[in-house]
Amino acid sequence: MLSDAKKWLIGKPLKSNELGEQKLNKRKALAILSSDALSSVAYxxxxxxxxxxxxxAAAYWYSxxxxxxxxxxxxxxILSYRQILYAYPQGGGAYVVAKEQLGVYPGLIAGGSLLVDYILTVAVSVSAGTDAITSAIPILHEYNVPIAILFVMVITLLNLRGLTESASIMAYPAYLFVLALLILIIGGLWxxxxxxxxPGAHGTFGVPVAGVGLFLLVKAFASGxxxxxxxxxISNAIPNFKAPAAQNAVRTLLAMxxxxxxLFAGILFLAYYYGISPRPEVTLVSDIAERTFGRGFVYYLIQGVxxxxxxxxANTGYSAFPMLAVNLAKDKFVPRMFSARGDRLGYSNGIIALGLLSIVLIIAFQGRTERLIPLYAVGVFIPFALSQTGMTLKWLREKPKGWALKLGINAIGALASLTVVLIFFVTKPxxxxxxxxxxxxxxxxFLLIRGHYRAVGxxxxxxxEHEPSIEGNVLIVPVAGITKVVEGSLNYARSLAADHLIAVHVSFDREEEEAFRVKWAEWQPDVRLVTLHSPYRxxxxxxxxxxxxxxxxxxxANYRVTVIIPQFVPKKGWHNMLHNQSGFLLHTYLLYRRDIIVTTVPYHLPK
Incomplete structure (x- = not known):
């Protein structure tokens, strides 16, 4: 039943040799990997x-x-990341660049920042989308958080169905959004x-405004x-592209x-020219669209898309987060389960983890986009700065053909990104x-996880130094009564030809203990029985x-102790709730005891 439900929700499992069919062409990649960057013009x-x-309002000309x-x-x-795409076609982006060029710790800073950033990508995107809906339908404003959580669940489910399927579904809204905003910009300019x-709706361009200083301007720049x-x-998801992957990724990056x-320039200019002031419950794009077309079909089309x-x-996060987690898992900084592909050949564990963490973040911040954006932005500019610094050192060390120009581009990128990070910490501490x-x-x-994997290795x-040889075996079978499940476990124990076979019964009552001894002697006279009295039950x-x-x-004596636990299995799973699961609890407890072998002999009930 659960298997059928899973197939209905995410589709039938795909074979490993179908992985090539899950690669993205440039058209789908632009939609699925650029949707985060393109949508950011809405906020x-x-x-x-x-x-x-x-x-x-007079200060709006500074925009x-x-x-x-x-x-x-x-x-x-864009120019800096273009060089990263060619230099690291295997993907990994800022994490791989910083780790290889700057060292493990800068790599972990970049990787950790991006992991958190992709969680924020989902939370910010969905929260902003919910804000756009409630701007058009104010009655829904008080339900922002439940609506946002519902959207995260739907997107998570879509991504579990596979990369190409989710890209096919999401390509149309992405291109429709670009078309709608172009219509809005052209309509406004017309x-x-x-x-x-x-022309008098906006402040006069170039006129100094009292109260506007360098601090306010750099704060506005950081926010923008x-x-x-x-x-x-795109740099993290190069392996998702069809061949030639690096070349297709570069073209997608330039198009984005x-x-x-x-889109950014058009929206910013119209907002300035219209003299629109931001309002808490109405987005800037909503105000521009209403001013340009009125509250008619075009307005609701723009708001809808x-x-x-x-x-x-948010799907950008679902594409990049699992790939980054794979690279970290290969280096043993995150659990290995993140490197395992699911039924639909996607990294399902990363997708599910991203969805759950995003929901936690939405609830914690109550879906307030403006509270998340500064944290979101600084989280991505830290990897920007580290990756560009790493590329700068790469060109200085290797000095390939044309290295001076490449060095200049990445050095400027590093300096600019670091400046933005510092501005955020100074203006929005x-x-x-x-x-x-x-x-x-x-x-x-990360370091604790790697330490664990090293210890395991x-x-x-x-x-x-070889392990000492085992000279013999002592089998212990805990028995609760004289039943078929105990009989099956004893038969299995006898088949192992052990040196000693001991049945152990724990009793809470002395009279019951003696009665059990008598019954056991009649039923299994050849098996030694040990009874243990438990006054505390x-x-x-x-x-x-x-x-x-x-x-x-x-x-x-170099003997090994093996505990054989009899366990009956009900025909229906929910029947387990009607039993105390003492066998399962005992198995779990003994599993962590050194030098004890634990095995369970199941007996399946007929009804």
Whole structure:
């Protein structure tokens, strides 16, 4: 039943040799890997105006030079990541670059930042998409968190169905969003060009405004830079591209950069020219669309596709998070289960973990996008800075043909990214301080996991010192009564030809104990019975003490103790709730005891 439900939800399992069919072409890759970056134009420009609003509407003209600075930074990042794609075609992005060029710890900082960033990608995207929906339908505003959680669950399920299937579904909304925003930008520019929009709605360009200082401007620039999150996702997901993977990834990156620049510049300019002030419950894009087209079909189309792309932008995280987790798992910094492919050849464990962690984050921040964006942005610019610094050192060490130009591009990218990080910490310390706590904590977790795997490897490695030979075997069978399950376990024990076979019965009552001895002597006279009285009604405690005594005696003679646990299995799974599961608890307890072999002999009940 569960298997049928799983097939219905995520589809039939795929064979390993079908992996090639799960690779992305450029059209699908642009939709699924660029949706995060493209969708950020729905909230990135708004962050600039939220900061400038502190100085009044007259300060909105500063959004234009700030926007030009953001576009210049975008250009530097696109050129920088283009070089990373060619230099590291195996994928891994900032984590692999920083680890190889700067060392393990910078690599872990980059990897940890990106893991958290992709969780934030899902939370921010879905929260922003929910905001767009509730802007158009205000009655739903109080249900932001449940709506956001529902969307995360749906996207998680779609990604569990496989990469190509989720990309096929999400490609149409992504391109529809680009088309809708282009229509919005063209429509707004047409209104301005034809004089339908009064020129006095915005502040005069170039006129100094009281209260606007360097601190406010750099804070607005840092906020606007949140529109650049998602640029690095393609570098992590190169293995998902069809061959030639690196070349296709570069073309996808360039296409994403051009679209992002056009949409960001258009929305920012219209917001400035219209003189729109940000409002808590209405998004900037919603205000621009209403001003341009009124609350008609086009308005609701723009709001609908904006909400859809913001929600589906979370899919960038679902594409990049599992791939990054795979690289960390290969280096033994995260559990190995993240490197295992699921039924649909995707990294299901990473997908499920991302969905659950995103839901936790949405609940913790109550779906408030503006609370998440600063943390989101600083989390991605740290890997930006580390990866570009790593590439700078790479060109200095290797000095390939044309290395001077490559060095210059990556050096500028490193300096710009580091500057943005510093601006965030200076201008928004109360919003980004969690980075200083969770990032070191995450690195400690990484190191503990690797330490565990190294200890396991050392413990399992064959050495010149051989294990002592086993001279004999002592079998202990805990028995609760005279039943078929006990009979089956004793028959199995006899088949092992052990030196000693002992049945152990724990009783809570002296009279019951004596009665059991008599019955046992009649039923199994050839099997030694040991009865243990438990005045405190515990089964595991007296049994474990007896096993300890036998283990010490057996160990002296190089004998091994084996505990055979009789276990009946009900025909229906829910029947297990009607039984005390003492056999399971005993098995779990003994499993962690050194030099004891534990085995369970199941007896399946007929009905």
């Amino acid at each position: 990135g420009p708004e962050q600039v105006f939220i900061v400038l609003a502190a100085a009044g 234009i030079p700030i926007g030009m600075g953001v576009l210049l930074l975008l250009t530097v990042l 209104r301005i060009a034809t004089g339908q929009e009064p 830079s949140s529109a650049l999150t998602g640029v690095e996702a 950069g051009i679209l992002l620049a056009v 904006t909400a859809l792309i913001l929600i589906l932008a 109360t919003q980004v301080w969690p980075v200083l706590i969770f990032l070191p904590a995450l690195i400690v977790v 050392d413990g399992l490695r064959i050495s010149e 515990s089964i595991i405690q007296p049994l474990s003490k007896f096993i300890d005594v036998m283990q010490r005696k057996a160990g002296a």
